[in-house]
Amino acid sequence: MxxxxxxxxxxxxxxxxxxxxxxxxxxxxxARTFALSLAAGAWRRWNIDAWRHEIExxxxxxxxxxxxxxxxxxxxxxxxxxxxxxxxxxxxxxxPAPGAPKSTxxxxxxxxxxxxxxxxxxxxxxxxxxxxxLGQRVxxxxxxxxxxxxxxxxxxxxxxTVDRHRGAFVFPDTNAHFLGExxxxxxxxxFAAQELWGREASPRDAVYLDMWDDYLEPA
Amino acid sequence: xxxxHDHDHEQAHQEVPSDLTLRVKALESLLVEKGLxxxxxxxxxxxxxxxxxxxxxxARVVARAWVDAAYRARLLADGTSAIAExxxxxxxxxxxxxxxxxxxVHNLIVCTLCSCYPWPVLGLPPVWYKSAPxxxxxxxxxxxxxxxxxxxxxxxxxxxxxxxxxxxRYLVLPExxxxxxxxxEEDLAELVTRDAMVGVAKVEYPKPGSAA
Numbered sequence: 001m002x003x004x005x006x007x008x009x010x011x012x013x014x015x016x017x018x019x020x021x022x023x024x025x026x027x028x029x030x031a032r033t034f035a036l037s038l039a040a041g042a043w044r045r046w047n048i049d050a051w052r053h054e055i056e057x058x059x060x061x062x063x064x065x066x067x068x069x070x071x072x073x074x075x076x077x078x079x080x081x082x083x084x085x086x087x088x089x090x091x092x093x094x095x096p097a098p099g100a101p102k103s104t105x106x107x108x109x110x111x112x113x114x115x116x117x118x119x120x121x122x123x124x125x126x127x128x129x130x131x132x133x134l135g136q137r138v139x140x141x142x143x144x145x146x147x148x149x150x151x152x153x154x155x156x157x158x159x160x161t162v163d164r165h166r167g168a169f170v171f172p173d174t175n176a177h178f179l180g181e182x183x184x185x186x187x188x189x190x191f192a193a194q195e196l197w198g199r200e201a202s203p204r205d206a207v208y209l210d211m212w213d214d215y216l217e218p219a
Numbered sequence: 220x221x222x223x224h225d226h227d228h229e230q231a232h233q234e235v236p237s238d239l240t241l242r243v244k245a246l247e248s249l250l251v252e253k254g255l256x257x258x259x260x261x262x263x264x265x266x267x268x269x270x271x272x273x274x275x276x277x278a279r280v281v282a283r284a285w286v287d288a289a290y291r292a293r294l295l296a297d298g299t300s301a302i303a304e305x306x307x308x309x310x311x312x313x314x315x316x317x318x319x320x321x322x323x324v325h326n327l328i329v330c331t332l333c334s335c336y337p338w339p340v341l342g343l344p345p346v347w348y349k350s351a352p353x354x355x356x357x358x359x360x361x362x363x364x365x366x367x368x369x370x371x372x373x374x375x376x377x378x379x380x381x382x383x384x385x386x387x388r389y390l391v392l393p394e395x396x397x398x399x400x401x402x403x404e405e406d407l408a409e410l411v412t413r414d415a416m417v418g419v420a421k422v423e424y425p426k427p428g429s430a431a
């Protein structure tokens with residue numbers, strides 16, 4: 001979706017402001033929100049693409065005014081209710097509905113190191129061979145899907161070269177909507193800065209993006 | 220960095236609605252009562268990213284690559300398995316790519332669409348990395364962003380920006396500073412900063428602010 005999250009190339013956001021000796025979390029509620037999100041995610045009611053898309057669905061003005069973990073909190077509540085782990089009434093009252101079954105067992109402290117070090121690889125084995133060769137010129141598609149996509153606006157309809165083949169990966173554009181993993185080849189595409197930003201950009205510089213097969217066509 | 224900036228940040232964080240503390244507490248207690256989360260697991264998750272996983276992991280990888288040419292070759296060829304030699308793996312680092320800075324090429328990592336970042340080697344990302352200014356400008360004006368970090372690159376250096384649009388996570392292998400031939404791998408790791416591994420700084424020797 002052409003949302004405000006798709007920020008590459010926007011102006012007016014101000015200077016980057018690094019913080020000295022920044023803590024990992026700025027308040028206990030941030031840490032709890034982070035941990036609640038991961039622990040609730042262990043029920044596997046959603047996937048990482050749906051997880052990312054839920055943040056994109058926050059209305060643009062809200063998105064820009066919320067802090068990072070405020071967005072995480074809003075997303076967690078949305079996903080818990082959409083997947084029916086929790087009802088809106090329960091969120092409102094703070095209490096489980098009378099007679100609601102108790103889920104069991106939740107992620108335990110003992111399991112934490114194991115699930116973190118295992119992660120959730122998104123690579124998949126597929127039969128199809130890569131459609132594009134290293135060094136080949138390709139054009140990214142000029143498409144504007146209303147749902148989730150990992151093809152940023154600034155890199156649509158642009159010509160680049162295939163720099164590396166990354167293997168096959170779950171396709172976020174379908175997976176985010178629970179329409180299947182649809183795994184396909186991913187390539188690292190090199191775009192000259194001038195192709196993306198015009199003659200005023202440095203003639204030397206480049207931006208590399210990892211792009212799924214469906215994002216590309218021969219140039 | 221001026222005190223003013225630090226002050227601004229404190230202000231911004233104090234302005235977060237105070238009821239978020241209450242809302243998050245209420246949500247946690249609801250989820251615990253429903254059997255959906257175990258508070259001990261939450262503590263373990265927080266402890267992991269506050270105390271166990273962070274940029275010191277990445278610094279060890281970089282220092283090893285500087286002193287061990289065979290390791291460096293493995294790291295650049297297959298980042299995921301070379302990094303796993305240290306036991307660093309998993310969530311948000313399942314597919315690692317290491318890009319090497321040289322006098323000719325400077326690499327910079329960003330995620331314009333969200334906040335993708337290599338957790339097992341760098342920990343959770345700092346606020347600036349997740350912020351609109353960095354995400355919007357890193358791809359269109361990387362040299363301007365680097366200048367704000369105090370890094371002025373010559374026109375002859377090629378800047379490569381890596382936008383983390385898929386599940387590949389990037390780590391910059393910075394250049395080893397000159398004059399460090401006598402340093403041990405452990406001493407070298409001490410020099411390596413998070414910012415250098417994101418590509419917004421170079422590794423400096425002697426370490427800025429140190430008497431060495």
